Amino acid sequence: MEPKLSARQDHLLSALRNAETELSGQDLHAQLRNSDTPMGLATVYRHLRQLQQWGLVRCRHLPSGEALFAPTERDDHHLTCVDCGSTQRLAHCPVHALELPPQEMGGFLPLFHTLEFFGLCPDCQRRQGRA
Ligand SMILES: [Zn+2]
Ligand SMILES: [Zn+2]
Incomplete structure (x- = not known):
């Protein structure tokens, strides 16, 4: 509703x-x-x-x-750089088909999920001397 x-x-x-x-x-x-x-x-x-x-x-x-x-x-997920803050959209949702066990839901109604990865973009890895 x-x-x-x-x-x-x-x-x-x-x-x-x-x-x-x-x-x-x-x-x-x-x-x-x-x-x-x-x-x-x-x-x-x-x-x-x-x-x-x-x-x-x-x-x-x-x-x-x-x-x-x-x-x-809109089932979008992102890779976000913790250094420069740049953010990039993933082409596919990696957990779209994930099933939640009904016995653990206790009547909870799921509406959407979030999933975000934090890390370092290629430029920031170079600047930090990691790559
Ligand atoms: Zn960066
Ligand atoms: Zn998703």
Whole structure:
């Protein structure tokens, strides 16, 4: 059952679904500034939090602290460099077919998963003298 979204929440979710990449709260704020439903940055974050609570939107944090949002049905995973913060999307989800044991779920309803690898990109390995 989909929760009843307000016009603004619907707008934010559509903007995330139509975007090719993840968007920050600032990106969304800037994108909606010229639309027919502009909203302040605090309002953007408040609605994003609500969308997260409904399991419709996910959030991940870069090493810089920047938060990036994406719709949960997009099964994307990333390799993120802990040094320069560059982030690269994996072409396939490595755990897509993973089955959760029903006897351990205790009635929990899974909506989505996150999986992120942290490490060093080739440039940073060279700069650190590791490669
Ligand atoms: Zn790097
Ligand atoms: Zn996945």
